[in-house]
Amino acid sequence: MRIIAFVGMPASGKSEASNVAREMGIPVVTMGDVIRKEVELRGADPADGGKIANELREKEGMDAIAKRCMVMIEEKMKENPSKVFVIDGVRGIAEVDYFKEHLGDGFMLVSIAIDSPIEERFDRIMSRKREDDMDNIEQLKERDTREIGWGMGEAIAASDRIIENTSTLDAYRANIRNLFEEMIAEEGK
Ligand SMILES: Nc1ncnc2c1ncn2[C@@H]1O[C@H](COP(=O)(O)OP(=O)(O)OP(=O)(O)O)[C@@H](O)[C@H]1O
Numbered sequence: 121m122r123i124i125a126f127v128g129m130p131a132s133g134k135s136e137a138s139n140v141a142r143e144m145g146i147p148v149v150t151m152g153d154v155i156r157k158e159v160e161l162r163g164a165d166p167a168d169g170g171k172i173a174n175e176l177r178e179k180e181g182m183d184a185i186a187k188r189c190m191v192m193i194e195e196k197m198k199e200n201p202s203k204v205f206v207i208d209g210v211r212g213i214a215e216v217d218y219f220k221e222h223l224g225d226g227f228m229l230v231s232i233a234i235d236s237p238i239e240e241r242f243d244r245i246m247s248r249k250r251e252d253d254m255d256n257i258e259q260l261k262e263r264d265t266r267e268i269g270w271g272m273g274e275a276i277a278a279s280d281r282i283i284e285n286t287s288t289l290d291a292y293r294a295n296i297r298n299l300f301e302e303m304i305a306e307e308g309k
Pocket residue numbers: 128129130131132133134135136137244245247248285286287288289290292
């Protein structure tokens with residue numbers, strides 16, 4: 121079994137990679153669901169998800185979200201014994217280390233290479249209209265800084281593969297589809 125996790129800066133295309141996976145029938149586990157569950161449990165504002173994630177990491181360690189997510193992954197694997205799996209939402213090196221330790225050689229980390237300026241990433245965030253998204257560019261700068269603080273740079277450096285998202289959305293989706301097809305073919309050997 122191949123478990124693929126994507127890492128990249130905010131709005132680099134991680135959710136889009138998961139969309140391609142779903143369209144191909146590949147199961148996706150979203151780490152953000154751990155946060156959304158916690159937000160709901162606390163009756164908090166969805167926009168405070170980032171703060172809550174920070175708090176969990178401070179209290180329970182940098183791999184807190186990964187640990188909680190592992191339960192969801194195991195359940196999904198039982199429900200849907202697929203050759204290829206996607207984990208959406210890895211943010212830092214501690215999470216990468218946790219998954220490597222618990223998922224073994226089947227785990228593969230893919231980083232998304234972008235060359236879009238922050239203004240373009242902000243415009244993309246504005247047009248996707250997700251309820252937990254920020255509404256000004258300063259907040260995106262804060263999110264960039266926070267995620268870099270979680271060890272995003274180290275996670276990107278530790279990736280096994282780089283996929284480019286430096287052109288159109290269609291070109292990017294084709295790159296992602298090729299990656300999944302390659303993995304499915306390899307696992308079918
Ligand atoms: N090459 C591209 N050209 C145009 N739009 C793109 C491109 N890549 C991604 N997008 C769009 O940009 C938006 C942000 O991408 P996506 O939601 O996949 O980012 P993300 O990495 O999941 O972000 P986050 O870290 O906030 O979860 C989406 O609406 C997506 O369709």
